[in-house]
Amino acid sequence: MGRERELVEVKRLLPLKRLVTIQGAGGIGKTRLALQVAAxxxxxxRDGVWLAELGSIRDPALVSTTVAQLLGLAEKSSTSSTEGLCAYLQSRQLLLVLDNCEHLIDACARLAEAALRAAKELTIIATSREPLRLAGEQSYVLQPLSLPEPASRATIRDSEAVQLFVERVQEQLPGFELTPEREAAVGGICVHLDGIPLALELAAARTRTLSVEQINARLADRFRLLTDGSRTALPRQQTLRAALDWSYDLLAEDERVVLRRLSVFPASFTVEAASAVVSGDRIDEHAVIDVVSQLVWRSLMIADTSAAETRYHLLETVRAYAVEKLVETGGGDACLRRHAHFFRDMFERESEDWLRMPNPEWRATYLPELANVRAAMDWALGTGRETAIATDLAGASGPLWTTLGLFGEGVQRLEAAMASIEPHAPELARARLWLWLGRLLDETPARAHPALERAVELYRKLHDPVGLGLSLMRLGRVLALMGRFEQSKAMLTEARPLLERAGPKALNHYHFNLGFLKNVMGDPLAARWHYERALELARE
Structure with missing residues (x-):
C-alpha cells in the first residue's frame, strides 16, 4: 500500500545496478519493499531469488556463514565460508536479498564486495539504515508515506499514509469508513506519526478499543511530553520511539512484562518456549499463552502459522525497544538464565530424537532453534557464567551443526565449551563433546582421531551402548581416511551390534560408513551393496 512508485523504481534499477541498498529509518518498510520487488x-x-534474514545475527563472522547455509553450502575446514560462497556463486545468476544489515554493516559490505567481484551475474538488494558504501552501490532512500497537506481536507484521501492507516483499521474493524467527521483525526494521526508505516500500523491496532479521535488526542499528548526529552536523536527516531512508547503505555502491566521478557529470544520461538522463559512472579505459564495471543492481536508480535507448529517473533524494531525496557526495569539476567535452561533441556532430548524421529519431524522441531541455541551458549559462556549449561548444550546440539552444515561454527563452539569445562562435569557431557567434535572434524582426521578415541573410552566406561556404537562408527570412518583399513574394519564390526539397538537411522549411518571403507579399499561392488542398504534404511 502506497509503495507502487517505489516498487517500479527499484525494479528499474536492478538491470542497471548490481548492488541496490534500500535505505531508511527503522519501521519505514524497507524489508516489505525488498520482498515485494524480489517476488x-x-x-x-536463472538460479532464483534468495533471502538472507540477518536481524537475529549478532556476530559479524556469521554473516557469510548464514548466506552459505541459505544456499545449501556446507562449511569446509580448508576454506573460509566467504571463499566457498564466492566459488559457488561464480557460475550462477541469482538475486540475493541481505535484509537488516545496519548492525553488521562492515561484514555485509565485505561479503557483498567479495561476492560481486567473484560472480559477474550476481545482483544484491540490501536493506539497511545506512549504505554499505561500496563502489557501484545504488542507494535508494525510502521516504515516509506521503501526508495530507496541513489544513487541507481535499488531500486527505490521496495521502499514502492515510490509505495505509485506513486499510489497517479495516482489518481490525471491517465496517470502518473514512467519513468526513473522521478525516481530521485520521489526518492528525498520520501527521503526528510522520507517515512511518510501523507507527501507523501500531496506531491502527488500537482502534478496537479506542476511537480515532481518542488515538489522535493521546498521540498529541505523548508528543508534547517527548519534546522536553532528548533533542539529540533524529526526529524520525523520536517519532518511532514515541509511537512505541505510546503503544507500550497502553498495554496492561502483564502484557508489558511479557513483552519485555520475550525480547531475550533473538529470533522466532514456540509458545512452549515462551511459557517456560517468560513465566514467573505473578504470571504463570497459562497466562503467558493468553498474553502472547494479545500481543499478536496488538501487532507487536508476528505469528507464523505456515508450519504444523506456530512460531512467534517480535518485529525487530519492537524487540530492540523491549530490550531497552527490560534493561530499565531489571530481570533480564533471570530471563536469560531461563532461556538457556529451556534450550539446554530441550536439546538434551535432541540426540535421541535424531535417531528415532522421522527426519522431517526432527528437522521441523530442532532446526528453527539455531538462533536460540547460539544465544543460550553465548550467554552461558559470557555474562551468565553457567559453564555447565554451555557444556551440556554444546554436546547435545551436535546433530544441529552437522545437519545444517555448520562444521566450522560447531567446532568453535564445542572447543569453547571444552575450554571452560568444570573438573566435576559429568562424564556423559564430556563423552558427547568428544563424539561430536570428532564428527565435526571429519575432514581433518589428525584432529578427529584423538577426539573420537576419547569418546570411545568414556562411553565404554559409562556402559552406554548407543553412544559407544556411534563413537566406534565415526572412529572407523576416520581410520579409513587415514588408510588404516584393518583397524577401521574392526571398529565398524564392533559398532554393528551396538547400533542395531538404536534403530534404522543408526544402521543407515553404519552401512554408509562401511560402504565408504569398502570403496577406499578398492571393492566397489561391496561398497555399492552397503550404500544401497543405507539408502533403503534412510527411506524407512
Whole structure:
C-alpha cells in the first residue's frame, strides 16, 4: 500500500545496478519493499531469488556463514565460508536479498564486495539504515508515506499514509469508513506519526478499543511530553520511539512484562518456549499463552502459522525497544538464565530424537532453534557464567551443526565449551563433546582421531551402548581416511551390534560408513551393496 512508485523504481534499477541498498529509518518498510520487488522479478534470475534474514545475527563472522547455509553450502575446514560462497556463486545468476544489515554493516559490505567481484551475474538488494558504501552501490532512500497537506481536507484521501492507516483499521474493524467527521483525526494521526508505516500500523491496532479521535488526542499528548526529552536523536527516531512508547503505555502491566521478557529470544520461538522463559512472579505459564495471543492481536508480535507448529517473533524494531525496557526495569539476567535452561533441556532430548524421529519431524522441531541455541551458549559462556549449561548444550546440539552444515561454527563452539569445562562435569557431557567434535572434524582426521578415541573410552566406561556404537562408527570412518583399513574394519564390526539397538537411522549411518571403507579399499561392488542398504534404511 502506497509503495507502487517505489516498487517500479527499484525494479528499474536492478538491470542497471548490481548492488541496490534500500535505505531508511527503522519501521519505514524497507524489508516489505525488498520482498515485494524480489517476488515480482523472480523469473528474471536463472538460479532464483534468495533471502538472507540477518536481524537475529549478532556476530559479524556469521554473516557469510548464514548466506552459505541459505544456499545449501556446507562449511569446509580448508576454506573460509566467504571463499566457498564466492566459488559457488561464480557460475550462477541469482538475486540475493541481505535484509537488516545496519548492525553488521562492515561484514555485509565485505561479503557483498567479495561476492560481486567473484560472480559477474550476481545482483544484491540490501536493506539497511545506512549504505554499505561500496563502489557501484545504488542507494535508494525510502521516504515516509506521503501526508495530507496541513489544513487541507481535499488531500486527505490521496495521502499514502492515510490509505495505509485506513486499510489497517479495516482489518481490525471491517465496517470502518473514512467519513468526513473522521478525516481530521485520521489526518492528525498520520501527521503526528510522520507517515512511518510501523507507527501507523501500531496506531491502527488500537482502534478496537479506542476511537480515532481518542488515538489522535493521546498521540498529541505523548508528543508534547517527548519534546522536553532528548533533542539529540533524529526526529524520525523520536517519532518511532514515541509511537512505541505510546503503544507500550497502553498495554496492561502483564502484557508489558511479557513483552519485555520475550525480547531475550533473538529470533522466532514456540509458545512452549515462551511459557517456560517468560513465566514467573505473578504470571504463570497459562497466562503467558493468553498474553502472547494479545500481543499478536496488538501487532507487536508476528505469528507464523505456515508450519504444523506456530512460531512467534517480535518485529525487530519492537524487540530492540523491549530490550531497552527490560534493561530499565531489571530481570533480564533471570530471563536469560531461563532461556538457556529451556534450550539446554530441550536439546538434551535432541540426540535421541535424531535417531528415532522421522527426519522431517526432527528437522521441523530442532532446526528453527539455531538462533536460540547460539544465544543460550553465548550467554552461558559470557555474562551468565553457567559453564555447565554451555557444556551440556554444546554436546547435545551436535546433530544441529552437522545437519545444517555448520562444521566450522560447531567446532568453535564445542572447543569453547571444552575450554571452560568444570573438573566435576559429568562424564556423559564430556563423552558427547568428544563424539561430536570428532564428527565435526571429519575432514581433518589428525584432529578427529584423538577426539573420537576419547569418546570411545568414556562411553565404554559409562556402559552406554548407543553412544559407544556411534563413537566406534565415526572412529572407523576416520581410520579409513587415514588408510588404516584393518583397524577401521574392526571398529565398524564392533559398532554393528551396538547400533542395531538404536534403530534404522543408526544402521543407515553404519552401512554408509562401511560402504565408504569398502570403496577406499578398492571393492566397489561391496561398497555399492552397503550404500544401497543405507539408502533403503534412510527411506524407512
Amino acid at each position: 515480482e522479478v523472480v523469473d528474471a534470475y
